[in-house]
Amino acid sequence: MKGVFSAPGDYVHFKSQVPLHKIPIGTNQWRFYDFGPKAVPPLICLPGTAGTADVYYKQIMSLSMKGYRVISVDIPRVWNNTEWIQAFEKFLDAIDVHHIHLYGTSLGGFLAQLFAQHRPRRVRSLVLSNTFLETRSFSAAMPWAPIVSWTPSFLLKRYVLTGIRDGPHEPFIADSVDFVVSQVETLSREDLASRLSLTTDDASVGSLLLSDSFITIMDTNDYCAIPQQLKDQLGERYPEARRAYLKTGGDFPFLSRPDEVNLHLQLHLRRVGVEARPDLVHNIPKGDLGGSPSKENNGDDSDNSRKDDRGGSENPPAEYEINPTSPESSGSGNLDKQPLDSSECCHLDHELTLTLYDFPGGFTRETYIVPPATPVHFMWEYILFHLLRYISSLYIVWNYSLEFRQVV
Amino acid sequence: MSLRRRTLLKVIVLGDSGVGKTSLMNQYVHKKFSQQYKATIGADFVTKELQIDDRLVTLQIWDTAGQERFQSLGVAFYRGADCCVLVYDVNVMKSFDTLENWHEEFLKQANPPDPRAFPFILLGNKIDIDGGNSRVVSEKKAKDWCASKGNIPYFETSAKEDYNVDAAFLCIAKAALANEHEQDIYFQGIPEAAVPENEQRGGCAC
Numbered sequence: 001m002k003g004v005f006s007a008p009g010d011y012v013h014f015k016s017q018v019p020l021h022k023i024p025i026g027t028n029q030w031r032f033y034d035f036g037p038k039a040v041p042p043l044i045c046l047p048g049t050a051g052t053a054d055v056y057y058k059q060i061m062s063l064s065m066k067g068y069r070v071i072s073v074d075i076p077r078v079w080n081n082t083e084w085i086q087a088f089e090k091f092l093d094a095i096d097v098h099h100i101h102l103y104g105t106s107l108g109g110f111l112a113q114l115f116a117q118h119r120p121r122r123v124r125s126l127v128l129s130n131t132f133l134e135t136r137s138f139s140a141a142m143p144w145a146p147i148v149s150w151t152p153s154f155l156l157k158r159y160v161l162t163g164i165r166d167g168p169h170e171p172f173i174a175d176s177v178d179f180v181v182s183q184v185e186t187l188s189r190e191d192l193a194s195r196l197s198l199t200t201d202d203a204s205v206g207s208l209l210l211s212d213s214f215i216t217i218m219d220t221n222d223y224c225a226i227p228q229q230l231k232d233q234l235g236e237r238y239p240e241a242r243r244a245y246l247k248t249g250g251d252f253p254f255l256s257r258p259d260e261v262n263l264h265l266q267l268h269l270r271r272v273g274v275e276a277r278p279d280l281v282h283n284i285p286k287g288d289l290g291g292s293p294s295k296e297n298n299g300d301d302s303d304n305s306r307k308d309d310r311g312g313s314e315n316p317p318a319e320y321e322i323n324p325t326s327p328e329s330s331g332s333g334n335l336d337k338q339p340l341d342s343s344e345c346c347h348l349d350h351e352l353t354l355t356l357y358d359f360p361g362g363f364t365r366e367t368y369i370v371p372p373a374t375p376v377h378f379m380w381e382y383i384l385f386h387l388l389r390y391i392s393s394l395y396i397v398w399n400y401s402l403e404f405r406q407v408v
Numbered sequence: 409m410s411l412r413r414r415t416l417l418k419v420i421v422l423g424d425s426g427v428g429k430t431s432l433m434n435q436y437v438h439k440k441f442s443q444q445y446k447a448t449i450g451a452d453f454v455t456k457e458l459q460i461d462d463r464l465v466t467l468q469i470w471d472t473a474g475q476e477r478f479q480s481l482g483v484a485f486y487r488g489a490d491c492c493v494l495v496y497d498v499n500v501m502k503s504f505d506t507l508e509n510w511h512e513e514f515l516k517q518a519n520p521p522d523p524r525a526f527p528f529i530l531l532g533n534k535i536d537i538d539g540g541n542s543r544v545v546s547e548k549k550a551k552d553w554c555a556s557k558g559n560i561p562y563f564e565t566s567a568k569e570d571y572n573v574d575a576a577f578l579c580i581a582k583a584a585l586a587n588e589h590e591q592d593i594y595f596q597g598i599p600e601a602a603v604p605e606n607e608q609r610g611g612c613a614c
Contacts, residue, residue, distance in 0.1 A: 243466065244453075245416050247416050247488045
């Protein structure tokens with residue numbers, strides 16, 4: 001059963017507990033989660049190009065249990081940075097949220113800074129993770145940016161996915177990559193095209209009114225798709241910001257190192273004066289969000305506490321745990337099995353939902369190298385795409401992706 | 409792309425409540441000392457960049473709340489620690505007596521691959537108080553304890569007077585750097601865990 005992605009247990013649990021919201025605002029459809037006591041100023045998570053609101057499920061579960069309100073969104077289909085700022089502002093108005101704390105990773109971190117720059121009164125603090133100050137190097141790396149909006153979906157997906165480092169990963173990182181890849185599969189052509197447009201739309205973050213002491217930089221110290229140079233540049237911009245570096249974690253530490261990330265987010269929120277309201281936690285599922293019936297909840301509790309006991313040495317209950325249904329504890333059960341599953345998936349050899357189909361090698365090679373600044377070649381691919389539509393199953397040969405790696 | 413990758417070292421400071429853990433860190437990083445005692449809530453950290461030989465090193469120094477139950481901090485706190493700093497107050501015998509527990513608990517929680525080789529450092533703080541007249545733990549006693557733990561380095565410090573603080577932390581950084589192992593902590597124990605999974609978790613604590 002190689003390559004078939006099965007959702008992790010704690011994600012299944014998350015989906016059963018936390019409702020997904022979809023609301024149209026203006027011309028945009030917003031897809032988001034909003035969980036935790038409404039009385040607390042929210043932490044809003046903004047994902048990168050290869051992410052959705054779901055990639056932060058471990059943060060939503062853990063922090064909401066501790067009495068924080070966490071919102072995570074899909075980046076809406078906007079095509080430039082001005083549009084982003086306006087769309088996000090409308091979204092905040094629509095959900096009736098005024099002051100926010102932003103946690104942005106990669107592209108999300110860039111968008112968070114832009115919003116903080118242009119709407120300084122709304123943004124109270126920033127947590128920036130593996131992110132950058134300007135898009136110039138990305139647009140330079142993607143000369144076909146002007147035609148991104150009519151590039152076929154499979155090429156966009158491939159472009160996004162090849163930005164994720166493959167090769168042998170340790171199991172937790174391998175699983176985080178699997179999860180993100182499965183999320184990329186859910187994205188439409190327009191979603192991907194708009195995100196790539198945002199990454200290449202020429203813009204840079206100006207000076208923020210926000211004092212550095214309200215900024216935490218949470219980079220991973222092993223590797224990530226954002227070049228170190230850009231991360232250093234960001235660090236220099238906010239010299240007094242708090243450095244919450246993680247030793248390892250790869251591109252998606254919120255998935256691969258959730259307990260460390262959650263600890264840092266919590267420390268950040270405490271530092272910037274957000275008070276958790278654990279006393280309000282138990283009302284959430286019943287009350288405004290209409291989660292699952294409390295009966296099910298209780299069942300889960302006992303389940304997880306049993307797991308906790310067994311995995312005791314690895315996973316001592318954290319001090320702030322109010323409710324044993326923490327994702328860490330429910331995760332610990334799954335993690336035991338992880339090494340087995342992950343070893344199979346370490347090489348990013350996912351078949352995903354695309355079915356495999358074999359091309360002659362030379363043909364694909366030609367296809368997958370996007371030559372800079374040659375629309376002719378691009379047309380080629382476009383024509384090829386139409387050909388492919390006659391073939392019932394689409395196909396990606398991952399072997400060739402090595403030759404064409406880009407920054408997400 | 410820049411070639412150098414910064415070295416990140418994680419240091420954990422442990423000891424009884426009120427021995428001056430936070431003060432030592434503040435003195436080292438911010439060059440400030442406050443007479444006022446403010447209990448640390450849960451955990452917090454500070455970072456300091458320094459150059460050791462030719463390497464640029466970032467120390468991430470984690471402070472704990474001494475009065476909390478140890479187990480309550482969570483595994484995230486200890487994960488990937490490169491060095492553990494034990495602190496006691498030379499004027500309080502009890503803070504010296506509990507070092508044994510802190511030492512043991514750290515090893516239990518952080519679970520380093522080779523517990524005997526893991527770098528610890530002991531700091532006897534508050535040597536300034538009353539000109540040393542209220543001191544109850546002698547330097548010899550402390551050094552004997554260090555010797556019994558595999559010759560761990562010992563420093564007598566005063567966060568208030570900024571005495572020996574830099575020297576102690578430099579030693580800490582060097583010890584941490586020496587310990588910095590390439591192997592990834594997340595890979596540990598996987599081969600075993602994959603096979604006798606049931607045995608490992610066997611003892612059901614009901």
